[in-house]
Amino acid sequence: MIRSEILKEIAPILRDQLVVCNIGIPSQELHAIDDQPTNFYMLGTMGLASSIGLGLALAQDKTVISIDGDGSVLTNLCTLPTIANNVADNFILMIIDNGSYGSTGDQPTYTGKKTSLAGMARAAGCDNVVEVMDVDTGPALEKAIAERKMTVMVVKCDSGNAKMPVITMDPVVIKDRFMKAVSA
Amino acid sequence: MDIDKKITDDLVANDISFVTTVPCKQLAGVIEEIDNRDDIFHIPSNKEDEGMGLCAGAWMGGKRPAIIMQNTAIGVTINTLATLIQYYRMPLPMLISYRGELREPVACQVEMAIHTKALLAQMNIPTYHFHQQKDVEELDMILKYTFMCNKPVAILTDANFWGGYGDQ
Ligand SMILES: Cc1ncc(C[n+]2csc(CCOP(=O)(O)OP(=O)(O)O)c2C)c(N)n1
Ligand SMILES: [Mg+2]
Numbered sequence: 071m072i073r074s075e076i077l078k079e080i081a082p083i084l085r086d087q088l089v090v091c092n093i094g095i096p097s098q099e100l101h102a103i104d105d106q107p108t109n110f111y112m113l114g115t116m117g118l119a120s121s122i123g124l125g126l127a128l129a130q131d132k133t134v135i136s137i138d139g140d141g142s143v144l145t146n147l148c149t150l151p152t153i154a155n156n157v158a159d160n161f162i163l164m165i166i167d168n169g170s171y172g173s174t175g176d177q178p179t180y181t182g183k184k185t186s187l188a189g190m191a192r193a194a195g196c197d198n199v200v201e202v203m204d205v206d207t208g209p210a211l212e213k214a215i216a217e218r219k220m221t222v223m224v225v226k227c228d229s230g231n232a233k234m235p236v237i238t239m240d241p242v243v244i245k246d247r248f249m250k251a252v253s254a
Numbered sequence: 255m256d257i258d259k260k261i262t263d264d265l266v267a268n269d270i271s272f273v274t275t276v277p278c279k280q281l282a283g284v285i286e287e288i289d290n291r292d293d294i295f296h297i298p299s300n301k302e303d304e305g306m307g308l309c310a311g312a313w314m315g316g317k318r319p320a321i322i323m324q325n326t327a328i329g330v331t332i333n334t335l336a337t338l339i340q341y342y343r344m345p346l347p348m349l350i351s352y353r354g355e356l357r358e359p360v361a362c363q364v365e366m367a368i369h370t371k372a373l374l375a376q377m378n379i380p381t382y383h384f385h386q387q388k389d390v391e392e393l394d395m396i397l398k399y400t401f402m403c404n405k406p407v408a409i410l411t412d413a414n415f416w417g418g419y420g421d422q
Binding site for chain 2: 090110112113114115117118120121122123124125126127128129130146148149151152156241242244245248249252253
């Protein structure tokens with residue numbers, strides 16, 4: 071499965087949760103598949119989906135799911151020790167690990183070679199790290215939400231992108247409706 | 255005046271309850287003070303752009319954030335300031351130790367110091383510079399200004415403000 075197929079499958083689960091979605095095609099796909107006020111779309115700032123999600127989870131009680139990418143986690147690897155040492159049990163970091171920089175044309179990342187993000191998350195001190203295959207994403211995500219235990223999920227899937235339109239919504243509008251959904 | 259306590263008191267008085275830091279020698283005292291305060295959640299970050307991401311999330315979660323960092327971090331955070339904090343229009347007080355200014359003993363620190371104000375000006379970031387201890391009196395107003403206008407705001411604090419480096 072490619073990222074967009076996973077997002078289509080888990081959209082009904084994501085709909086009721088606060089979601090911080092990674093820059094580029096991941097946000098475009100989620101926006102096209104199921105736009106919700108509870109979605110915070112990143113339009114830039116590669117790497118910070120996990121940091122924004124953790125800050126949000128630490129600041130309030132609702133469950134927060136950061137949908138991240140392997141390339142983005144690799145560029146902000148210092149996020150893993152911060153997550154490990156500041157446990158927010160309402161936080162789920164779901165890394166769509168397609169082994170590539172999908173948004174920029176599927177150039178390979180090191181996670182498709184020797185590097186394991188699950189291993190790095192464990193070494194950083196994250197207590198609850200699961201690696202799942204694309205077809206198992208839905209049940210694994212539902213379990214993580216139900217457990218209310220901080221979870222790092224690494225979802226292994228194929229590289230590839232769906233053709234979706236660019237998000238033209240103004241960033242301040244994205245933020246404003248998201249903050250209203252957070253405090254609702 | 256205990257400058258570290260005064261700064262922390264001003265943060266608390268302005269309802270700032272989420273503070274991320276990357277240390278600088280000059281900031282050691284204020285970081286310790288913040289760490290000891292029950293009304294502030296202190297989350298050390300490993301890199302300042304990561305810290306700004308944490309602050310953005312905390313803000314959207316209903317908490318007033320602040321970041322404490324060294325001026326060299328301006329070089330680390332330009333993209334994050336432009337595409338996250340400014341683009342989505344979020345408030346962020348940045349208490350910045352201004353290394354490489356008068357009384358600086360480490361020559362390399364001057365190399366980012368000479369770019370600091372130019373970069374902040376290029377980014378249209380409101381910038382204040384504390385030279386003397388009494389300048390801290392403005393901090394309360396600067397914090398109110400930051401959350402009034404929803405912008406990142408820089409407060410540069412040089413070695414003279416912190417009382418120099420002792421007998422170096
Ligand atoms: C600092 C910076 N460098 C490069 C880019 C270009 N860029 C945007 S998205 C992306 C790929 C992200 O890959 P990943 O996180 O694995 O997500 P995927 O698209 O594969 O789901 C890159 C390299 C950028 N936006 N910012
Ligand atoms: Mg990828």
